[in-house]
Amino acid sequence: xxFYPGGEHLTSWRLPGGRPADYVTFEYYEHFARTAExxxxxxxxxxxxxxxxxxxxxxxxxVANVRPEPFGLLGALTRSTERIGLVATVSTTYNEPFxxxxxxxxxxxxxxxxxxxxLVTSASDEEARNFGLERNLDHAARYRRGAEFVEVxxxxxxxxxxxxxxxxxxxxxxxxPAGLHVLGHEGEFFRVRGPLNLPxxxxxxxxxxxxxxxxxxxxxxxxxxxxxxxxxxxxLPGAQRLYEDYKQRAVANGRAREHLLVLPALSPVxxxxxxxxxxxLEEIEALTPDRLSLDWLSHHLGxxxxxxxxxxxxxxxxxxxxxxxxxxxxxxxxxxxxxxxTLRELxxxxxRRRFLPGTPEQVADWMTERFTHGAADGFTLAFSSLPAxxxxxxxxxxxLLVARGVLAAxxxxxxxxxxxxxxxxxxxxx
Amino acid sequence: xxFYPGGEHLTSWRLPGGRPADYVTFEYYEHFARTAExxxxxxxxxxxxxxxxxxxxxxxxxVANVRPEPFGLLGALTRSTERIGLVATVSTTYNEPFxxxxxxxxxxxxxxxxxxxxLVTSASDEEARNFGLERNLDHAARYRRGAEFVEVxxxxxxxxxxxxxxxxxxxxxxxxPAGLHVLGHEGEFFRVRGPLNLPxxxxxxxxxxxxxxxxxxxxxxxxxxxxxxxxxxxxLPGAQRLYEDYKQRAVANGRAREHLLVLPALSPVxxxxxxxxxxxLEEIEALTPDRLSLDWLSHHLGxxxxxxxxxxxxxxxxxxxxxxxxxxxxxxxxxxxxxxxTLRELxxxxxRRRFLPGTPEQVADWMTERFTHGAADGFTLAFSSLPAxxxxxxxxxxxLLVARGVLAAxxxxxxxxxxxxxxxxxxxxx
Numbered sequence: 036x037x038f039y040p041g042g043e044h045l046t047s048w049r050l051p052g053g054r055p056a057d058y059v060t061f062e063y064y065e066h067f068a069r070t071a072e073x074x075x076x077x078x079x080x081x082x083x084x085x086x087x088x089x090x091x092x093x094x095x096x097x098v099a100n101v102r103p104e105p106f107g108l109l110g111a112l113t114r115s116t117e118r119i120g121l122v123a124t125v126s127t128t129y130n131e132p133f134x135x136x137x138x139x140x141x142x143x144x145x146x147x148x149x150x151x152x153x154l155v156t157s158a159s160d161e162e163a164r165n166f167g168l169e170r171n172l173d174h175a176a177r178y179r180r181g182a183e184f185v186e187v188x189x190x191x192x193x194x195x196x197x198x199x200x201x202x203x204x205x206x207x208x209x210x211x212p213a214g215l216h217v218l219g220h221e222g223e224f225f226r227v228r229g230p231l232n233l234p235x236x237x238x239x240x241x242x243x244x245x246x247x248x249x250x251x252x253x254x255x256x257x258x259x260x261x262x263x264x265x266x267x268x269x270x271l272p273g274a275q276r277l278y279e280d281y282k283q284r285a286v287a288n289g290r291a292r293e294h295l296l297v298l299p300a301l302s303p304v305x306x307x308x309x310x311x312x313x314x315x316l317e318e319i320e321a322l323t324p325d326r327l328s329l330d331w332l333s334h335h336l337g338x339x340x341x342x343x344x345x346x347x348x349x350x351x352x353x354x355x356x357x358x359x360x361x362x363x364x365x366x367x368x369x370x371x372x373x374x375x376x377t378l379r380e381l382x383x384x385x386x387r388r389r390f391l392p393g394t395p396e397q398v399a400d401w402m403t404e405r406f407t408h409g410a411a412d413g414f415t416l417a418f419s420s421l422p423a424x425x426x427x428x429x430x431x432x433x434x435l436l437v438a439r440g441v442l443a444a445x446x447x448x449x450x451x452x453x454x455x456x457x458x459x460x461x462x463x464x465x
Numbered sequence: 466x467x468f469y470p471g472g473e474h475l476t477s478w479r480l481p482g483g484r485p486a487d488y489v490t491f492e493y494y495e496h497f498a499r500t501a502e503x504x505x506x507x508x509x510x511x512x513x514x515x516x517x518x519x520x521x522x523x524x525x526x527x528v529a530n531v532r533p534e535p536f537g538l539l540g541a542l543t544r545s546t547e548r549i550g551l552v553a554t555v556s557t558t559y560n561e562p563f564x565x566x567x568x569x570x571x572x573x574x575x576x577x578x579x580x581x582x583x584l585v586t587s588a589s590d591e592e593a594r595n596f597g598l599e600r601n602l603d604h605a606a607r608y609r610r611g612a613e614f615v616e617v618x619x620x621x622x623x624x625x626x627x628x629x630x631x632x633x634x635x636x637x638x639x640x641x642p643a644g645l646h647v648l649g650h651e652g653e654f655f656r657v658r659g660p661l662n663l664p665x666x667x668x669x670x671x672x673x674x675x676x677x678x679x680x681x682x683x684x685x686x687x688x689x690x691x692x693x694x695x696x697x698x699x700x701l702p703g704a705q706r707l708y709e710d711y712k713q714r715a716v717a718n719g720r721a722r723e724h725l726l727v728l729p730a731l732s733p734v735x736x737x738x739x740x741x742x743x744x745x746l747e748e749i750e751a752l753t754p755d756r757l758s759l760d761w762l763s764h765h766l767g768x769x770x771x772x773x774x775x776x777x778x779x780x781x782x783x784x785x786x787x788x789x790x791x792x793x794x795x796x797x798x799x800x801x802x803x804x805x806x807t808l809r810e811l812x813x814x815x816x817r818r819r820f821l822p823g824t825p826e827q828v829a830d831w832m833t834e835r836f837t838h839g840a841a842d843g844f845t846l847a848f849s850s851l852p853a854x855x856x857x858x859x860x861x862x863x864x865l866l867v868a869r870g871v872l873a874a875x876x877x878x879x880x881x882x883x884x885x886x887x888x889x890x891x892x893x894x895x
């Protein structure tokens with residue numbers, strides 16, 4: 036399960052059952068972490084960004100721009116949960132790998148082997164400006180840096196051999212120097228000597244998640260990721276092709292196909308009837324002011340659409356935006372190649388692609404089909420509203436998935452790696 | 466109370482009651498955090514460094530070099546404690562202020578106003594090499610960067626006015642754009658636009674601790690720090706002069722003298738009789754191998770002493786070391802000016818200065834005298850062994866301090882700032 040504090044959508048904080056004033060209140064997160072754990076989710080995945088979206092006034096006025104820093108929050112959640120994995124988002128563009136190795140490794144100790152990290156490369160100039168740059172690194176450089184970052188972090192985790200630290204009070208020997216390794220990394224972006232001042236984490240390596248679906252993003256996933264979030268909206272044949280693409284990339288990198296899990300994104304909007312589910316989706320749409328929708332599109336396309344009429348068809352003749360989230364830009368381009376939309380239609384179509392409206396049975400069917408037909412190893416649930424959407428899903432869809440044998444009735448008390456069926460990687464020095 | 470995972474001294478992990486295999490085990494920290502809270506300590510202060518001390522083989526073999534990253538650990542401790550302050554060490558040389566503002570600010574929300582941060586500038590080349598540099602920044606540059614870092618972090622905390630975030634579901638207004646401030650900092654070391662994606666912390670600003678006692682360090686403290694750790698070993702008149710020096714620096718910066726707390730360091734070694742306390746101190750000394758003692762001195766003096774005999778008097782003719790912890794170097798120089806020591810005597814003298822051996826009554830007398838005679842606003846307790854030293858102090862010295870009215874019987878359920886008698890700073894935009 037992945038979450039932004041208020042839910043999957045820009046204004047989902049307005050949905051019934053939301054607690055929009057509580058996004059820096061620990062009990063808010065504790066409540067739905069426990070709910071997700073009880074429902075049998077393998078991991079709680081905390082989405083994060085490093086800026087306030089103030090490029091447009093509408094972003095400040097209508098969007099929930101505040102959220103706690105991941106490691107303190109997930110550290111605290113290690114005390115409120117016992118089995119669920121805790122996955123922190125880390126920007127490889129605006130962090131130092133030595134800090135990240137310690138943060139994620141420490142979380143693995145605090146949680147007794149339940150830590151994961153979600154590698155992002157950061158997509159907006161707003162983030163760059165909080166870290167000394169005027170513009171974000173270009174797309175290819177971000178992914179080269181991301182790959183090097185993974186090499187450094189995983190190298191640092193191997194600093195101490197398992198068993199090298201065996202304090203012996205009598206002799207005064209705390210550790211065996213022969214079991215300590217100096218990384219000595221020198222690359223394009225980083226020079227990091229090491230070693231890390233933390234033993235090898237309980238999982239060997241905390242699990243690496245990733246979401247890039249551009250060519251660079253997929254290449255990185257094939258090489259390093261152990262679980263990828265992929266768009267979930269394609270029809271089954273497309274979803275199968277996407278699934279197979281990631282698997283083949285893992286194999287091409289000399290890895291077993293089952294060691295890269297493909298987890299399509301899914302944001303269900305549940306209703307007792309199909310009509311009611313659609314109606315709820317329309318209610319979600321209606322919560323977003325036109326102005327905000329337009330600004331969101333302007334942001335992702337890298338052009339200013341603010342003077343364009345909302346309800347006239349238009350030509351898509353932009354070339355910008357490729358240094359934002361490339362996949363969003365490409366998605367819009369493809370949509371507009373097929374059909375000339377109005378801006379309002381375009382925005383609505385983009386939004387709808389993220390949601391799956393249906394009855395609990397329909398959603399369970401959709402998930403079961405993908406799971407059993409080579410299109411998903413699991414799912415990345417992102418709820419339109421929190422905590423209500425999660426609670427509803429846990430009550431109505433989860434029992435159906437358990438009955439169909441797609442989901443275990445209870446999450447085992449094991450490491451995240453074990454619960455995902457991933458092996459413990461050996462140290463690079465063994 | 467300040468702590469390194471195993472206690473105040475290089476080999477104190479060897480002392481009776483130690484748990485040297487547990488330094489990445491949460492329950493270890495939870496146990497003594499709760500003990501400190503019950504004893505009425507205002508804050509738990511987590512010392513941290515960003516390297517393994519592997520310059521000498523003895524450092525790897527005999528020293529406990531591993532410890533968790535501060536924010537995950539203190540985040541988890543917010544769940545195990547209710548009243549005690551939680552202070553994280555932050556290197557201003559090897560961090561980005563945007564991350565630090567979020568980390569410390571989030572800890573303040575997670576703990577309902579119990580967060581503090583301890584500004585350090587990092588003193589060793591080992592740390593530099595984990596962050597892309599060959600050598601540490603020079604001493605003056607580190608402190609200039611530290612000052613600028615504080616300006617950026619405190620500026621980011623003021624990004625949102627109190628009350629600017631008042632989500633209104635009906636109108637769709639999450640925040641008032643007029644209450645959001647863009648920092649737009651451009652300085653020698655940092656360019657940070659902001660705003661921060663976190664509301665103003667519960668304490669306005671989490672409390673700023675600092676320990677530098679060089680001229681640069683004191684200047685920084687006078688300008689920004691709200692509590693300083695100072696060496697506790699000087700006789701009373703010297704301690705009073707030191708106390709007054711910090712107070713005057715605060716006043717010279719236009720601040721009230723009571724808004725900079727001076728907290729002398731104190732590492733008691735308790736015995737039922739004075740003789741037994743001294744004996745225990747000798748036991749502590751005996752735990753450190755000669756080789757390690759020598760290497761520790763070499764490190765701090767910036768010269769290689771390994772070929773010098775331990776038991777012959779020598780001339781102190783070094784000029785290096787000034788880019789390490791300047792105060793240690795100066796302390797040795799002054800000692801050697803007074804008397805020509807052997808290396809063994811020098812090391813023992815340096816070590817002894819950090820400890821106060823005595824009966825519980827003697828230690829309580831010492832503390833009471835300094836507290837009532839203008840030499841201390843409180844103390845920074847650093848125990849020779851953990852958790853045993855803390856437990857012993859809580860059982861024997863704390864009741865005496867309470868009886869003398871120097872310590873409250875119970876820590877109030879309040880913010881750290883309130884418990885330290887510090888005012889909430891207004892936002893810079895008010």
